[in-house]
Amino acid sequence: MKEMIYQTICPGCGVGCGLFIRENDEGKLSIDHMKSSPVNLGKLCRFGMKLPHYYAKANNAVNMTDGSAVDAETAIKAAVEILKDADTDSVALLSVGNTSNEEQMAFTKLAETLGTVVQTGIQKMCMPEPGTLAEIEKAKKIVLFVDPYVQYPLIVRRLLAAKKNGAHIISVGTNPLNLADETLDLKPEQYGELELDSESLIIADVHPNSDAGILKSVKSLAKGTGAGIQFMKPFMNSNGAALLANKDGNMMGLAELMEDIELGNIRTLVTLDSxxxxxxxxxxAAIEALKNLDKLIVIGSVNGPAAEMADVVIATDPVYSKAGTFLNVEDSLQENSGTGKAGVDALSLLNAGIGGKTFTHDEMNYLVMKTIGSRETGTAQCKGSEIELSLVEIPEDMYELRYLYNPFMWSDREDDNDFVLLNRNTVKKLGLKKGGxxxxxxxxxxxKMRFRVEAIPDGLVLTAKKLPIAKGVSTAISMEVC
Incomplete structure (x- = not known):
């Protein structure tokens, strides 16, 4: 049986774990561990182990126009006509970092021809230079603003190594962690109680639904104490997307982008694997917002909900078979062994169709390497507005359902951990039975959901699964026994 073997990275988050994907002549995929990967040394989390299932669900994009399957040339021509007819002031491009640097650069070229910018969906924050994950093991005190077990499992081994080296670990939040020496539920104005110094390390994350107010407080904490920060990110090429997006225009968060669509300020949206x-x-609510668009163009390898709504779908190669590079959260350059260039080729034709120049994958790779090599050091200047995504007010007689973001949730994929977290008081109060x-x-x-008991505060319900009853990051709900 003929088999293709691809050296690639996991698309679950920005850690960038290396692995091998095997594809037989029937299209069936399997995983091989990559012991030589310096990022993960052959280790993979639950999401990484389920990549054959993920790709089986994800890699099904088909070129479409108005709901009918077409060839790539027809889809590209239809997208060209949409963009030529559109008011450029009302066109937005979105790419959060789920594809290669080369496709990202090609998308930026398209944005330049249109006279706009590529939105990355993450609010424009002044980020310090990325740290290295190895620094975790050297810190004397570590403050976690993430749940590593659920959100970024591959840093758990580094945290355990830090503990072995004598580090004191504090979890800031409501959910106690086994590896933490203490858990503190602190408000931003209380962060000074953490007593950090230059030998301390803060681990937080930045994603499209991050609360800007909390991120500002975390950065102020680091600046005031001399502590280091390692910002984790949820997408495989978040750093590449942020670096290669043209930043001279109005950069906004995903909530701002969707609000502009609802208000009618954006009439045409083009997405790249996002x-x-x-x-x-x-x-x-997102579906209802997208209905306000005049036209939606989806470029990528995934036939998700947006693709089903799109006027035009331009299909690209599966991530593991793409030619190209990625930047992980450490800003380490990683390279795929694949040869697929359909995404860059399509964007080249699209760019030429609206009056720009054609380009090749090699040219995009050259520009990527040039941009990476000429990066400025130090903290970037903030531009653009910020929306604070504060948690909602919960009535006294109700519970707060709060999202705990993780790789399964970002890609809306099935997860065996199909339950919510409650504390013992809530279980007793509701009369819930084990196994119920x-x-x-x-x-x-x-x-109706299964539940698991954890030592979390009264009134709180945590979910690592995207639920249709949730209105946002935080939702007021009532509960009863099934």
Whole structure:
């Protein structure tokens, strides 16, 4: 049986774990561990182990126009006509970093021809230079603003090594972690109680639904104490997307982008391997917002909800078979062994069709390497507005359902951990039985879920699964026994 072997990285998050993907002549995929990968040394989290299932669900994009399958040339021509007819002031491009640097650079070239910018969906924050994951093991005190077990599992081994080296680990939040020496539920104005210094390290993350106010407080904490920061990111090429997006125009977060679509300020949206329905906490609200568009063009390898709504779909290669490079959270350059160039080729034709120049994959790779090599050091200047995504007010007689973002949720893929987290007081109060389920009720309807008991505060319900009854990062709900 003929078999193709691809050296690639996991698309689950920005850590960039190396692995091999085997594809037989029937298209069936399997995983081989890559012991030589300096990032993960052959280790993979649950999401990485499920990549054959992920790709089987994801790699099904088909070139489409108005809901009918067409060839690539027809789809590209249809997209050209849409962009030529559109008011350029009302066109937006979105790419959060789920594809290669070369496709990202090609998308930027398209944005330049249109006279706009590529939105990355992450609010414009002044980020310090990326640190290295190895620094985790050297820190004397580590403050976690993430749950590494759920969100970024491959840093757990580094945290355990840090503990072995004598580090004191503090988890800031409501969910106690086994590896943390203490858990502190602190408000931003209380962060000074952490007593950090230059030998301390803060681990937080930045994503499209991050609260800008909390991120500002975390950065101020680091600046005031001399502590280091390692910002984790949820997409395989978040750093590449941020670096290669043209930043001279109005950069905005995903919530701002969707608000502009709702208000009618954006009439045409072009996405590159970035589905707003999957990325927004309220999928139904995102669908309703996208209905306000005149035209939606989706470019990528995934036939997700946005692709099903699109006027034009331009299909590209699966991520593992693309030719190109990626930048992980450490800003380490990683390279795929694939040869697929369909994405860059399509963007070249699209760019030429609207009055720009054609380009090749090699030319995009050259520009990527040039941009990476000429990066400025130091902290970038902030531009653009910021929306604070604060948690909602919860009535006293209700519970707060809060998202715990993780790779399965960002890509809206099935996960075996199909349950919510409750504390013992809540379980007793509701009369829930072991092995039973709890009925969650909100404005969006109701849903029966299994539950697991954790030592979290009263009134809180945590979910690592995207639920149709959730209106946002934080949702008021009531509960009863099934």
């Amino acid at each position: 589905d707003p329905v999957e990325l927004m906490p309220d999928a139904e 389920c709890v009925n969650l009720k909100g404005e969006m309807g109701e849903l």
